[in-house]
Amino acid sequence: MTPSQNAGALAFFEDLHPPKSRFLDDVLTGLAKRQKSIPPKHFYDAKGSALFDDITGTDDYYVTRTELGILDGIADDIAARAGKDTVVIEPGSGSSVKIDRLLNALDAPAAYVGLDISKDHLISACEDLAARYPGLTVGAICADFTQAVPLGEFPIPDGRRLVFFPGSTIGNFEPDGARSLLCRLRDWLRPGDAILIGADRVKSAEVLENAYDDQQGVTAAFNLNLLTRINRELNGDIDTGAFSHRAVWNAELSRVEMHLVANRDMQFTVSGQTFAMKKGETIHTENSHKFTIDRFTALAASADLSVKTHWSDDRGYFTLYWLERA
């Protein structure tokens, strides 16, 4: 299937965007902890999604380029495994950039469903995709995939499902959360369906830390935008200029951590609640776990998924896995 410039429209849009009260709860609870923390899903307002796209184009962020290269090399294999009339469901679809590789490889895909928490970004990416692939049924679901998503209630066409979960988004979760998310994705599968998932590999601390602290400062802007979002949406008065971005490889836990570091002692309020931070204290905003193939295979097995095959780039930086119900 090849893209065209004809106009297209969404076959359906389902809006399960979490209420603002959930963002507020997460922020108030996270800022009250000893090690302050806010879940990374809250990065993704419209600005955060646009900044993430910019990150993927930086020289230091090897992840997107590497995964796209692998996808290009395995197109025929994927097409053979997926078969005809596939229904592709992509959680955390973002700008739906990688999906072109998959759709172009597949034999007459029947439908594409993007699912993301970032509503406006999701709608425009899926409308854009519908315009590029006029023969394809394109739907969009705005939802938080850390909660149950009732796929059965939506008008998703019948057909063999391929759940496409690229970008190593699975790495944002601690082991228990990753297992729970994989279990939720597994529950979307019927007999014969599969998951194609990308997971970043363990590599040198230098490469990893540079990837999450690029020289152009885009990842720093992405991290700091969370504070701007809190100020705007949750009536905060945080001095965003008093924080800096830090990315550090935690070898023991096999993850890159992103933090917002207070550059001075300070107090601020969010929705009327006051918080104090000491100079040097941090808000932990993201983990990006890195996997060996063995560790990822064990994680999948813990969610009753078995790795049927996997593909990596020559440097062993990144791996895509084909998973089926064990």
Ligand SMILES: C[S@@+](CC[C@H](N)C(=O)[O-])C[C@H]1O[C@@H](n2cnc3c(N)ncnc32)[C@H](O)[C@@H]1O
């Ligand atoms: C790391 S980006 C990856 C984007 C794209 N899949 C890629 O491979 O480049 C994570 C994506 O998942 C979405 N996301 C993060 N947490 C989410 C959640 N809890 N529920 C739904 N979408 C989420 C973000 O909005 C963003 O588009």
